[in-house]
Amino acid sequence: MLRKAPRSPSQLAAAKAIDELCDSGALDSLFSKIDAGELQLTGEGGFVPGLIKAALERGLQVELTEHLGYEKGDPEARFYPNSRNGSTPKLVDAEVGELDLDIPRDRGGSFTPRLVPKGSRRLGGLDDMIISLYAGGMTIRDIQQHLVSTIGTDLSHETISKITDGVLEEVLEWQQRPLEALYPVIFLDALIVKIRDGAHVRNKAAHIAVGVDMDGIKHVLGIWVQQTEGAKFWAGVCAELANRGVKDVLIVCCDGLTGFPEAIESTWPQTTVQTCVVHLLRAAMRFVSYKDRRQIAAALKPIYTAANVDAAWDELTTFAASPLGIQYPAAVKTFEDAWERFTPFLAFPPDLRRVIYTTNSIESLNYQLRKVTKNRGHFPSDEAAIKMLWLAICNIEDKRARDRAKERGGNRQTKRKAEGRLVEGQITTNWKLALSQLALAYPDRINPHL
Template sequence: MEIISEAAMAAMRMPRFEDGCINLQELIRQLAESVVNEIMDAEADQMCAAQKNTRNGYRERKLKTCVGTLTLKVPKLRSGSFFPEDVIERYQRVDRALVAAVAEMYATGTSTRKVQKIAEKLGVDRLSKDQVSAIAQSLDADVDELLSRDLSAIRMPYLWLDATYVKCRRDGRVASTAVVTAIGSDEEGWRRVLGISVVDTESYDSWKGFLATIRKRGVHGAELVVSDAHEGLKRAIAEEFQGAAWQRCVVHLTRDCVREAKTWQLKRRVAKIVAPVFRAKDAGVVRCAYHLACEMLEECCPKAAAIMEEAEVDALAYLDFPCSHWKRLRTNNVEERTNREIKRRSRVVQVFPSVRSLERLAGAVMCEEDELWSDKRYFAESKIAELYDEKRAKQKPQPPTPEQEEELRLIAKKAIEASLELADELEAA
């Protein structure tokens, strides 16, 4: 009520038409926006008081209503999250993206029966051309805003890069099309979507152009880039992020080793030898376990051993960073989870009628992910600060003595043998 009283007293600031008459619709829109934002502020303050938490700024969301578009300022918290689900839906963008993709299938002549089946899965009975146009324009604006925002204000020490493949019609034929994405963690520990693009193939030129676009938008301060071992991607990373270390995803490395085994029994053994190597929390144990795994693989699968030996420097690059970061740096899981979301949504459409429709859906998924990440840090504030600790940077690891190395090797051997014994017990059961 206080907001309404203040608005009545500020008549000179009321929205008016050119002829001087008050624009009642705009006035109602402003009042509704103010009331909803005040309610969210009050609820966030109550939550902070109950949980001994603090506020951490806002993130904006648009909400279309019968009186116009409201700009909602959703409060952010230092820890945990606050979201007014009774005011706005979390996943509106993706649903609208699927609707727009299905509508475009109609426009490009896909069989009516197939489109109707897909529309039924979405709960869509009927769409007008005006509705399709409005949905598409709204989604395109959100995606364009995400992919054009300036990234130069803060350092981005960690980057994850990957691609996933979706069927899309290109030049009159259906082809497997790569959706390449980049995710970063800034110096305050927040994850951010850095870029997304749809390319015909995952080549050096494609990755080079994609990474160059990200650099132009201000990404700087990269210290480690995590990805799989695609040769074109490795080359593009080396050229665009000179001075940054490259971490080969250990999950992909394990898969590469398992692929060299010919029987399922040998595949299981190779996996159980390699997997424990990266679970250790001591750098010395990890290195000893890695060398021991190479020796054990040499006896049962020489090709897998050759892959491990060649990949040692890149697979263990994460050991040069704070121990509390290792779990998130040694794999590309953050990208894998995002790719699964793109796949899950795209599975409904099956074959995208155009590159633009695929860009729209993938971009909407990334918009959603970026918003969800704004609720929770990927690295705690105290943990990310370890990366920039000058004392840690000056400390150089000392090589272990022969006695220490023997002790570390014994620990590593026990870990690998325990993994193999557990696998044997599970198989016997």
């Protein structure tokens, strides 16, 4: 049996207060009215919105009392330089719907409420709800309709857009944060998103980089939407990573990207660029009949599991001369064209090969992100796409963290159901063995960081 996730002190205090009220009988009258249909809990005129309104107005009065320096009704109030001056009505949007508040005023005009700041038309919880819905893949118009149908709050398209844009500073800060000096392995993969470009909607590649640090922990280093094809774009990405503190990378595992190896070599000359074997296999299978794919996969396996480069070439030559190789020459050509970038990992022992031969670490994340982005149609700009992807990554990781927390401390004999981390914070399998082999292969570059 799974245990509930631990509750925060505020949640425990709230639960205790509710239990005490129920035990005291103070809520009996309220429950009777609800049962009789005389009182509704939520919606316009409901008890919960009224309770929140009363709590907010009481808090505002406390703030004004602190500001003036005396309690309401104090007989010595006339001796103070400032005094109360009625209230101003203000309509704010909240998680429970619209609230019509009475904001207290002072004669001096110096009172600045903190609980409901001047100029604000929404309470913070509503903004958090909107951002969460946006991160879950809902469009701005979907959110607009959802708020109207659930809590009766009708926010404009522009307002919701401004709320979601409020996280752009966080995205920028995350995208510019300092990085480690050395990442033994960086994985790079992309997913296609539709972005408006003038009067047209174009397919663009949103590239996500994941770096494995010296402790084997994976980190999403950044998200880049490709503006132009080739070396110029990748030179900018590599320069950005270098400016953020990355001085060396041992191995970069990626799909065959035009101009990427050249950009890597100009930024980190000693870095090995390794083509993702899984991507290579997919490319080789592209024109293979479905009924022959299992046979082709079995025939290609000796190539990427060979002991060394020469043995791999012999296996490729054998495959090319076989009936399947003759029937599907495109599969042979795929390996021949990628040979220079495919073979580097063959020089490493099996434990290290398993770490670097595929970008599956990112592909699992991209699979989740595609589920979020497929309902979006298209994005108005590159920045909007990056914002959405960043929010989605945070949302996905938070969900898994909550699932893991619920199972923590449960029956260990019960099979775990909560998913592990997708990327951020995940520890690479068998990293200690891989790191020891990297230290032997690159002693001068890795030992100073051990």
